[in-house]
Amino acid sequence: xxxxxxxxxxxxxxxxxxxxxxxxxxxxxxxxxxxxxxxxxxxxxxxxxxxxxxxxxxxxxxxxxxxxxxxxxxxxxxxxxxxxxxxxxxxxxxxxxxxxxxxxxxxxxxxxxxxxxxxxxxxxxxxxxxxxxxxxxxxxxxxxxxxxxxxxxxxxxxxxxxxxxxxxxxxxxxxxxxxxxxxxxxxxxxxxxxxxxxxxxxxxxxxxxxxxxxxxxxxxxxxxxxxxxxxxxxxxxxxxxxxxxxxxxxxxxxxxxxxxxxxxxxxxxxxxxxxxxxxxxxxxxxxxxxxxxxxxxxxxxxxxxxxxxxxxxxxxxxxxxxxxxxxxxxxxxxxxxxxxxxxxxxxxxxxxxxxxxxxxxxxxxxxxxxxxxxxxxxxxxxxxxxxxxxxxxxxxxxxxxxxxxxxxxxxxxxxxxxxxxxxxxxxxxxxxxxxxxxxxxxxxxxxxxxxxxxxxxxxxxxxxxxxxxxxxxxxxx
Ligand code: UDP
Numbered sequence: 001x002x003x004x005x006x007x008x009x010x011x012x013x014x015x016x017x018x019x020x021x022x023x024x025x026x027x028x029x030x031x032x033x034x035x036x037x038x039x040x041x042x043x044x045x046x047x048x049x050x051x052x053x054x055x056x057x058x059x060x061x062x063x064x065x066x067x068x069x070x071x072x073x074x075x076x077x078x079x080x081x082x083x084x085x086x087x088x089x090x091x092x093x094x095x096x097x098x099x100x101x102x103x104x105x106x107x108x109x110x111x112x113x114x115x116x117x118x119x120x121x122x123x124x125x126x127x128x129x130x131x132x133x134x135x136x137x138x139x140x141x142x143x144x145x146x147x148x149x150x151x152x153x154x155x156x157x158x159x160x161x162x163x164x165x166x167x168x169x170x171x172x173x174x175x176x177x178x179x180x181x182x183x184x185x186x187x188x189x190x191x192x193x194x195x196x197x198x199x200x201x202x203x204x205x206x207x208x209x210x211x212x213x214x215x216x217x218x219x220x221x222x223x224x225x226x227x228x229x230x231x232x233x234x235x236x237x238x239x240x241x242x243x244x245x246x247x248x249x250x251x252x253x254x255x256x257x258x259x260x261x262x263x264x265x266x267x268x269x270x271x272x273x274x275x276x277x278x279x280x281x282x283x284x285x286x287x288x289x290x291x292x293x294x295x296x297x298x299x300x301x302x303x304x305x306x307x308x309x310x311x312x313x314x315x316x317x318x319x320x321x322x323x324x325x326x327x328x329x330x331x332x333x334x335x336x337x338x339x340x341x342x343x344x345x346x347x348x349x350x351x352x353x354x355x356x357x358x359x360x361x362x363x364x365x366x367x368x369x370x371x372x373x374x375x376x377x378x379x380x381x382x383x384x385x386x387x388x389x390x391x392x393x394x395x396x397x398x399x400x401x402x403x404x405x406x407x408x409x410x411x412x413x414x415x416x417x418x419x420x421x422x423x424x425x426x427x428x429x430x431x432x433x434x435x436x437x438x439x440x441x442x443x444x445x446x447x448x449x450x451x452x453x454x455x456x457x458x459x460x461x462x463x464x465x466x467x468x469x470x471x472x473x474x475x476x477x
Contacts, residue, residue, distance in 0.1 A: 003114050003475050004032040006105060007139075008096075010119035011038040011068055011076070011084060013300035014380040015141040017272045018221055020051070021251040022117070022139065022244075023061065024270070028254065029471050032060040032111060038068040038092070040076065044274045051272065064104065067091050077330055078301040078398055082200055085121075093124045100128050107132070115477050117219070120147070121204060123211040135216040135477050137242070137470070143379040144220050144227040144234060145179075145407050146400030149189055150209045151237050152176045153202070161185075162192045163202070169420070178233050186420060187406035190398050201399075213237045216477070219470065221245035221383060223456035223463045226412075226449060242470045243463060246383045248362060250457040250467060274300065275358035281324055282363065284354045288322050291371035294431055295364055295390070297326035298376040302397040306336045308422050312374075313345050315427025321371075321435055322352040326359055365390050372415075372434040374427075377401040382408065389450045391415045391442035393430045395422055414446040 005026055009019040016037070023033045037045070042065045045051050055061045069087025070076065076084055099105050105113045113134055118125040120140040129136045140147045149156075156162040156175045164171075169186035176183055185192070191201035212218055217240035224231065224243055235241055244250060251270065271277060285293065294316065298304070304312075309332050316323045349355065361381070364370065365388040373385045377396040382404050385392050392415030394405030402419060409417035416430045416438075434442060456463040 001112065001114055002032060003477070004034070004111050005474055006034050006036060006113040006116045008036045008116065008118040008122060008125060009041075009139075010121055010141065011041045012081075013274050014378055015119050015139075016041055016045070016274070018141055018247045018380060019117075019119070019139060020272045021247050021270070022219070024055070024058075025247075025251060025254065025467065026471070026474070027055075027058040027061050030060070031471065031474055033058075034062050034064055034105070034113070036064050036066055036096075039065045040068055040070070040072070041274070045272065048273050048276050049271050054270065064099075066095050066099070075330065078303055081301070085200075085204060089124075093128075096125070097128045097131075100132050100134070115216075115474050120212055120218070121208050123204075123207040126211050126215060137217045137219060137473075138212045138215050139219045139221075140212065141221060141379065142400040143382065143404050143407070144222050144230045145411075146189060146379070146403040147212075147220070148178070148230050148234055149176055149403055150205050151213070151234065153192075153206055153209055156188075156192075157202075157206075162188065163194045163198060164192065165194050178229055182410040183403075183406060187402050189400055190396075190402055216240065217242055217470075217473065219244060221247050221379065223453050223461075225452040225456060225462070226386070229411075242466045244467045244470060245463060246387050246453050246457070248380075248384060249387050249453060250463055253457045271360065273358065273360070275328060277358055277360045278356040279360060279363075281354050281356055281359050282367065285324065285364070285367045285369040288369035290368050292322055292435070293369045294319070294321050294323040294372045294374055294393075294435070295370050296323055296374040297359070297361065297381070298331060298395070298397070299378040299381055300328070302376040302378075302401075303331060303333050304422075305333050309336075310345075311422045311424045312427055313349075314424035315422070316353070316374075316431065317345055317348040318424060318428040319431035319435075321431055322354075322369075323374075324354045324356075324359070324364065324370075326357065326361075327355055328357050362388075371439075372431065374431070377405040377408065379404060383453075386412075386414065386446060386449050387453050389443070389447045391434050391439075391446050393418060393427075393434055395419065412445060412449060414442055414449065 007023050009015040023035050026033050069091030116136045120138045170184050173183045191198045218238050219242045222245040373390045374393045375381045377394045394417045396402045396405040396419050405417040408415045455461050
């Protein structure tokens, strides 16, 4: 049977982006690939990208879709994302099972699936896969450091360390080997804090921690040199780990210096954006001084109150630095009157600010004018920033972001973690620290990591070799 991978991303920008990159990489190495997107994600992708044209060049590729069980007009926003999991439980799970058992992917079809590569949070996929005896290789699109805390979660709960209330957040956490000297309660994933949705998310993550180690392997979007201290622990529970990151760099490298014979030529213009990209910001960046601009973006899901938005805005303006701010639709919770915006903010933003709804982030981070990234510490954003040598100011919101930001500040020492506060004075100070006061220290560390990341995707680099190993495993399964 020819190898045929079924890739099944979590319906969110970050996972969709890096799993489509994996899909394209597998295609160019001759593996048949089907990407199974939710209807909603597929519609959004088609609206804003050329994915259909791009992937139509691969004879061995196809898209399939499945319902996420929610009505078209559901916002699928971060605070209602649990409803996506609920919709998937009632509608997607049985539909997926039917597809695998008797439908288009089953052994009776013309090109049966030989391996499934789902998002790490899709525990139900392993149940179905075991029933039909198809191996699963999970793709953990969160960071290794956060994934390691997930794997430790049963013990943390057993020891009474988790959950905790909003007090004493600086208490050190003892139950995550390898992090004892720097991890505090406030750095654990957001669902470890007691609140009304935390229990349901914890249930999903606990299941993930039980299921992922049972799979044939797990793919991580990192490189060995970045996460060596954590990978050693992950491997005690998941021995077969493929570190093929930074996947966007590995992907880009295959457009230029591919050392191995390919069955098909990869295509450029590889946007997987779920929003329309504004590229006029690039011309604005061209007019700015080298390494002077703060790029501000909180990813595809994170949200903030009107008050938090104004604190950031004041802090940025008070820093006196130019800024490019992505305010995607839905970023701010609630409405505010434009007359509420102080005249000074409007005037100063006119002089040295650029606000837009969505940008080609990888290209923006690669621009020589960018000197700092004020980020929510999503894992893709973190890796993209590292690879472009841009130090970060971290304001984490959900899930893995709290852990990532602690690693940025205390392990890799490539930025400042302002978690749990966005007071304008703190924002202003962080911007000045990263762009001026501690600039050389951060730049040196992040450049070193970026170089190591570059080496990992070169021929014989650790990520290239893990990709080769992954392709070989898929071919043999
Ligand atoms: N992104 C983008 N344009 C923007 C903002 C974000 O292309 O204006 C991309 C970014 O490059 C990254 C993804 O959206 O690949 C966000 O993923 P991340 O894991 O950082 O955060 P999430 O959105 O999952 O919270």
